[in-house]
Amino acid sequence: MELQILLTENKRKYKQIYEQIRQDILKKKLPAHTQLPAKRRLAEQLNVSIMTVQIAYEQLKSEGYIYSVERGGYFVSEVDEDFYFEEPKFLNFKQTNVTHRYINFKNGQVDAEVFPYKTWNRLYKKQLNERDSNHPWQGMNNLRVEIAKYLQQARGLSVEPEQIYLFSGFQQQFMNLCLFFNQSAIGIEDPGFYRANAVCDQLKLQSYGIPIDEEGCTVPTENIKLLYTTPAHQYPTGTVMSIGRRTELLRWADKNDAYIIEDDYDSEFRYKGSPIPTLSHLDIKEKTIYFGTFSKTLLPSLRMSYLVIPSHLQLDFEAFNTNQKATVSAIDQQVLAHFMSEGFYTSHIAKMRTLYRMKRECLITNIKNQLGEEYKIKGDSAGLHIILELREGINETKAIELAKKNGVEIDAVSTMYQCNKPTNKVMIGYGAPSMEDIQRGAGLLASVWHDFLN
Amino acid sequence: MELQILLTENKRKYKQIYEQIRQDILKKKLPAHTQLPAKRRLAEQLNVSIMTVQIAYEQLKSEGYIYSVERGGYFVSEVDEDFYFEEPKFLNFKQTNVTHRYINFKNGQVDAEVFPYKTWNRLYKKQLNERDSNHPWQGMNNLRVEIAKYLQQARGLSVEPEQIYLFSGFQQQFMNLCLFFNQSAIGIEDPGFYRANAVCDQLKLQSYGIPIDEEGCTVPTENIKLLYTTPAHQYPTGTVMSIGRRTELLRWADKNDAYIIEDDYDSEFRYKGSPIPTLSHLDIKEKTIYFGTFSKTLLPSLRMSYLVIPSHLQLDFEAFNTNQKATVSAIDQQVLAHFMSEGFYTSHIAKMRTLYRMKRECLITNIKNQLGEEYKIKGDSAGLHIILELREGINETKAIELAKKNGVEIDAVSTMYQCNKPTNKVMIGYGAPSMEDIQRGAGLLASVWHDFLN
Numbered sequence: 001m002e003l004q005i006l007l008t009e010n011k012r013k014y015k016q017i018y019e020q021i022r023q024d025i026l027k028k029k030l031p032a033h034t035q036l037p038a039k040r041r042l043a044e045q046l047n048v049s050i051m052t053v054q055i056a057y058e059q060l061k062s063e064g065y066i067y068s069v070e071r072g073g074y075f076v077s078e079v080d081e082d083f084y085f086e087e088p089k090f091l092n093f094k095q096t097n098v099t100h101r102y103i104n105f106k107n108g109q110v111d112a113e114v115f116p117y118k119t120w121n122r123l124y125k126k127q128l129n130e131r132d133s134n135h136p137w138q139g140m141n142n143l144r145v146e147i148a149k150y151l152q153q154a155r156g157l158s159v160e161p162e163q164i165y166l167f168s169g170f171q172q173q174f175m176n177l178c179l180f181f182n183q184s185a186i187g188i189e190d191p192g193f194y195r196a197n198a199v200c201d202q203l204k205l206q207s208y209g210i211p212i213d214e215e216g217c218t219v220p221t222e223n224i225k226l227l228y229t230t231p232a233h234q235y236p237t238g239t240v241m242s243i244g245r246r247t248e249l250l251r252w253a254d255k256n257d258a259y260i261i262e263d264d265y266d267s268e269f270r271y272k273g274s275p276i277p278t279l280s281h282l283d284i285k286e287k288t289i290y291f292g293t294f295s296k297t298l299l300p301s302l303r304m305s306y307l308v309i310p311s312h313l314q315l316d317f318e319a320f321n322t323n324q325k326a327t328v329s330a331i332d333q334q335v336l337a338h339f340m341s342e343g344f345y346t347s348h349i350a351k352m353r354t355l356y357r358m359k360r361e362c363l364i365t366n367i368k369n370q371l372g373e374e375y376k377i378k379g380d381s382a383g384l385h386i387i388l389e390l391r392e393g394i395n396e397t398k399a400i401e402l403a404k405k406n407g408v409e410i411d412a413v414s415t416m417y418q419c420n421k422p423t424n425k426v427m428i429g430y431g432a433p434s435m436e437d438i439q440r441g442a443g444l445l446a447s448v449w450h451d452f453l454n
Numbered sequence: 455m456e457l458q459i460l461l462t463e464n465k466r467k468y469k470q471i472y473e474q475i476r477q478d479i480l481k482k483k484l485p486a487h488t489q490l491p492a493k494r495r496l497a498e499q500l501n502v503s504i505m506t507v508q509i510a511y512e513q514l515k516s517e518g519y520i521y522s523v524e525r526g527g528y529f530v531s532e533v534d535e536d537f538y539f540e541e542p543k544f545l546n547f548k549q550t551n552v553t554h555r556y557i558n559f560k561n562g563q564v565d566a567e568v569f570p571y572k573t574w575n576r577l578y579k580k581q582l583n584e585r586d587s588n589h590p591w592q593g594m595n596n597l598r599v600e601i602a603k604y605l606q607q608a609r610g611l612s613v614e615p616e617q618i619y620l621f622s623g624f625q626q627q628f629m630n631l632c633l634f635f636n637q638s639a640i641g642i643e644d645p646g647f648y649r650a651n652a653v654c655d656q657l658k659l660q661s662y663g664i665p666i667d668e669e670g671c672t673v674p675t676e677n678i679k680l681l682y683t684t685p686a687h688q689y690p691t692g693t694v695m696s697i698g699r700r701t702e703l704l705r706w707a708d709k710n711d712a713y714i715i716e717d718d719y720d721s722e723f724r725y726k727g728s729p730i731p732t733l734s735h736l737d738i739k740e741k742t743i744y745f746g747t748f749s750k751t752l753l754p755s756l757r758m759s760y761l762v763i764p765s766h767l768q769l770d771f772e773a774f775n776t777n778q779k780a781t782v783s784a785i786d787q788q789v790l791a792h793f794m795s796e797g798f799y800t801s802h803i804a805k806m807r808t809l810y811r812m813k814r815e816c817l818i819t820n821i822k823n824q825l826g827e828e829y830k831i832k833g834d835s836a837g838l839h840i841i842l843e844l845r846e847g848i849n850e851t852k853a854i855e856l857a858k859k860n861g862v863e864i865d866a867v868s869t870m871y872q873c874n875k876p877t878n879k880v881m882i883g884y885g886a887p888s889m890e891d892i893q894r895g896a897g898l899l900a901s902v903w904h905d906f907l908n
Contacts, residue, residue: 117582124578128571135755168622168757168781175629179656198777202633301589301784303622323652327622329786330755 003037005046013048017056019343025065025076026153032078036066064350103441105403105410107236107385107429108300114355115299119344120335127334137324139166139306140333146340147292147306153346154268156281157290159308165317168303168327170263170293175199177261177289177307178226180320187220187227191416193235193263196228209418216241219248225258231279232267236416236427238379238387246279253287259310263291268349269356272381286310294336296384296431297349304328304336356384359430359438366442371449384431387413393453395423402448408441457491459500467502471510473797479519479530480607486532490520518808557895559857559864561690561839561883562754568809569753573798574789581788591778593620593760594787600794601746601760607800608722610735611744613762619771622757622781624717624747629653631715631743631761632680634774641674641681645870647689647717650682663872670695673702679712685733686721690870690881692833692841700733707741713764717745722803723810726835740764748790750838750885751803758782758790810838813884813892820896825903838885841867847907849877856902862895 005020007013024030037045039053046053057074060066066074138144144161151157167173174196178186183205188196190209200207208222210229216239217229229249231241241249253260262279280290290308298304309317326333339345364377367388376389390399396414403410410428414421430438459474461467478484490496493511497504511528514520520528592598598615605611621627628650632640637659642650644663654661662676664683670693671683683703685695695703707714716733734744744762752758763771780787793799817840818831830843844853850868857864864882868875884892 121575121579121582125575128575168626169779171779172622172626172781176656182658195777195779202630202774204636301780303779303781303783320656323649325623325625325649325757326755327626327757327781329757329783332783332786 002045003042005042007046007048013046014052014055014059017042017046017048017053018059021056021060022065022343025060030076032076034076035072036074036076038073064354103408103437103444104432105408105428105430105441106432107411107427108295109429109432110296110299110384111352111355111359111431112299112301113434114352116344116348120339123335123338123342124331127331127338135326135330137321137326139164139326139328140330140337142341143333143337144306146337146345150340150345151290151292151308154349155264155278157278157308159290160311163308163311163314164306165309166304166306166326166328166333169295169305170195170265170291171199172327173291173305173307174228174261175203176321178203178205180317181226181259183225185222185224187222187224189217189229189234190418191236191413192228192418193230194416197418212237212239214239215245217245217249219245219252220258223256225256226261227253227258228261228263229279230263230265232264232270232276233379233382235263235265236379236385236387236413238381238383238385240273240276240381241279243276246282250279250283250285250287254285258287260288261291262288265291265293266296266383268297269353269384270382271357271360280308286312297345297352298336302332302336304332356431359433359435360386362435362438363428363430363442366439370442370446372446378425385411385427385429388426388428390424390426391449391453392424394449396426397423398452399426399445399449402452403445406444406448408444410445456499457496459496461500461502467500468506468509468513471496471500471502471507472513475510475514476519479514484530486530488530489526490528490530492527518804557862557891557898558886559862559882559884559895560886561865561881562749563883563886564750564753564838565806565809565813565885565888566753566755567888568806570798570802574793577789577792577796578785581785581792589780589784591775591780593618593780593782594784594791596795597787597791598760600791600799604794604799605744605746605762608803609718609732611732611762613744614765617762617765617768618760619763620758620760620780620782620787623749623759624649624719624745625653626781627745627759627761628682628715629657630775632657632659634771635680635713637679639676639678641676641678643671643683643688644872645690645867646682646872647684648870651872666691666693668693669699671699671703673699673706677710679710680715681707681712682715682717683733684717684719686718686724686730687833687836689717689719690833690839690841690867692835692837692839694727694730694835695733697730700736704733704737704739704741708739712741714742715745716742719745719747720750720837722751723807723838724836725811725814734762740766751799751806752790756786756790758786810885813887813889814840816889816892817882817884817896820893824896824900826900832879839865839881839883842880842882844878844880845903845907846878848903850880851877852906853880853899853903856906857899860898860902862898864899 003021005017007016039050039057043050043053057066061068065077067077068074141161144164147164148159148161151159178199185206185208186200187210188207189212191212197207208224210220210227211218212234216231216234220227231246233240249260260279264278278290280288293305294302295305360380363386364380367375367377374391378387378389380386396412400410400412410426413425413427414423433441457475459471461470493504493507497507511520515522519531521531522528595615598618601618602613602615605613632653639660639662640654641664642661643666645666651661662678664674664681665672666688670685670688674681685700687694703714714733718732732744734742747759748756749759814834818834821829821831821842828845832841832843834840850866854864854866864880867879867881868877887895
């Protein structure tokens with residue numbers, strides 16, 4: 001096959017080749033497993049050196065967009081469903097495992113070792129020389145433009161940059177919104193994100209626990225005007241909300257003149273089945289407020305998140321926040337904006353999806369092999385954590401206590417329930433630990449829990 | 455005179471000489487205008503090269519701790535009262551004047567051109583290589599240690615790092631505290647910081663305006679348990695709270711079992727009279743919550759501030775904020791911690807104090823010369839803004855409108871009043887504009903206002 005590649009003068013040739021092939025792959029113009037032209041042929045076609053093509057191909061490969069077969073050439077990967085990656089690329093990641101004696105299975109954590117610190121710092125340095133005194137509370141304009149582009153490309157959302165508001169994390173964001181809606185009560189999934197309940201407590205706001213079933217958050221029966229939910233990967237159960245339930249919830253919101261907060265906190269990491277559209281995407285009546293974060297895709301320690309407000313609420317939201325000031329460093333915002341516009345963000349996510357997929361498989365295999373089938377794995381189709389149903393005879397408290405005694409940190413699940421707290425589940429986060437730690441950790445859990453049961 | 459300098463092996467010699475002389479100057483062991491020993495003599499005494507002494511002296515000079523006289527040697531400056539500085543040091547500051555057609559007299563802004571971006575970036579880069587996964591919501595430990603040291607040295611406050619809590623700006627901080635105290639009403643200076651009132655509005659919290667007189671915030675007569683005040687440089691009037699009033703307020707708090715929020719937002723820049731101790735310093739009964747910020751001393755765009763909670767409230771405050779997450783990037787916190795521990799923070803403040811003092815004098819002189827004595831200058835003893843009382847015949851609205859038309863941006867004062875809004879005052883911030891802009895700006899104001907009056 002012949003690639004349609006147009007080279008212009010103003011930009012590095014290999015970058016143009018890389019970028020145009022990448023776009024064709026993302027737009028599915030190049031279907032999975034299509035063979036790319038041989039380097040020499042493409043070089044002749046474009047009248048560039050073989051080395052130029054070589055660099056472009058290697059870049060695409062290192063980012064998982066294409067894969068190579070020994071003496072067979074280069075082929076397109078199954079993008080956003082699967083990424084093939086050369087093992088070595090991962091094995092040579094800095095293994096400066098942050099010196100904790102513990103194996104860290106705690107949830108909400110990422111692999112900070114793989115973050116492109118060099119690139120980030122280069123952009124940071126560049127930013128310090130291109131200063132901009134204008135620092136709107138809503139967030140820097142160019143960053144909001146990049147986020148809007150990303151939401152379009154990755155989540156199929158068409159939002160205006162003006163609808164996007166930056167915050168320094170979930171709590172600021174959620175609190176601001178609760179105050180804006182000025183409701184006496186709010187619905188929060190039960191089990192649900194405990195920080196959402198914490199904000200309600202601080203605001204002395206009544207929160208109703210909305211039960212979860214196998215299709216996700218159920219339709220509220222209480223008289224509430226605001227519902228907090230996590231459709232893509234319910235926190236903590238990991239349930240993916242069914243399309244049916246999504247439309248039901250939207251109908252409920254419309255009928256009851258209510259709004260839905262859709263927290264899309266880790267949807268970038270989806271491993272099973274085809275991506276499910278966001279609520280916001282299905283929402284023609286503009287009843288959803290979309291929550292996004294960079295805590296899972298980049299680093300939680302950056303403290304950057306954002307919300308997307310429906311356009312018809314914008315004026316009121318602006319009015320409510322008159323005199324508001326930004327809560328995220330202008331420099332950090334600019335760095336992120338450039339990180340996104342130069343394509344590092346999407347390639348980092350691609351890379352991390354592959355890494356986390358490998359960690360997830362490593363965890364699941366080791367649980368099956370070392371702990372055995374009596375331990376059931378739930379909610380593993382997306383995100384960075386799974387729910388483990390314990391074998392009969394050992395409960396959450398005991399399991400966590402034994403794990404900790406033996407140097408493995410895992411999280412409780414019961415604490416995320418308002419009622420009917422289960423006692424037979426634990427949460428295992430696989431974002432932070434290395435493959436080695438995951439294997440060792442599963443082994444340790446198996447031995448201590450087994451010893452206890454016998 | 456002979457300097458008592460002790461050199462150890464572990465540290466660069468010039469740094470030790472610089473540091474010990476600096477300490478002697480700050481501790482007033484070396485009174486103002488004392489002549490320092492000749493370089494050669496000190497070099498012999500310490501058995502180091504003349505160049506080593508030279509570097510130390512030049513460093514001290516560039517930071518305004520000492521000044522030199524042609525062929526007369528080096529002398530101690532009048533520290534924290536006055537700084538002498540070599541003109542050239544300033545004139546060669548990068549003049550990349552952020553391209554605004556406007557002369558920026560808006561308040562709450564700093565001179566971002568003088569910020570040590572190189573140093574900051576060096577520390578940032580270093581930080582990226584020394585990662586730390588531990589990110590307590592309260593703020594990084596080493597940063598809180600540095601802040602505690604700084605408060606001790608600069609404000610005479612002896613606080614434990616454990617009492618310090620980092621926030622991403624005033625509003626987050628103030629809101630969290632209001633929610634913690636869970637009061638139905640709160641006292642805010644009138645005129646006062648409008649962002650404080652904005653937070654109360656968002657929280658649907660009643661706020662009483664507490665009148666200001668020439669001694670600062672008056673003693674509240676309303677039944678309130680929380681009072682927000684700015685003793686060092688009342689915002690916006692610039693009044694410095696008298697010692698008498700400070701003790702009255704503390705007595706009031708003690709008697710009424712109330713607490714006082716002392717916002718010390720720009721006390722670092724004090725130009726007249728001897729430094730006045732903070733309320734917190736006088737407060738033996740631990741009735742004050744101290745607010746500090748890096749927005750004035752470094753950059754507002756960094757979004758970093760902190761509060762100091764009385765030790766007896768700590769447990770409750772911690773309990774209230776269980777599940778709270780940090781709101782400031784861990785990397786930025788680490789960078790700031792090193793920026794402070796390596797002495798850049800204090801030297802930057804010293805440098806900025808001198809620069810702002812010069813800008814302030816430039817502004818005052820130009821107002822006197824170009825606008826004339828009929829325009830009264832108020833609240834100029836500290837901070838980065840003054841209040842200008844307008845000449846009869848022209849009011850705030852007209853003055854601002856005319857200024858804007860002619861490319862000069864100044865702020866209103868009436869908007870900061872809850873009642874008895876004055877119409878004859880404007881606010882002029884001199885943090886951002888260059889000396890040249892200050893001069894030109896004053897000239898422009900003089901001509902347009904004069905034309906209007908005739």
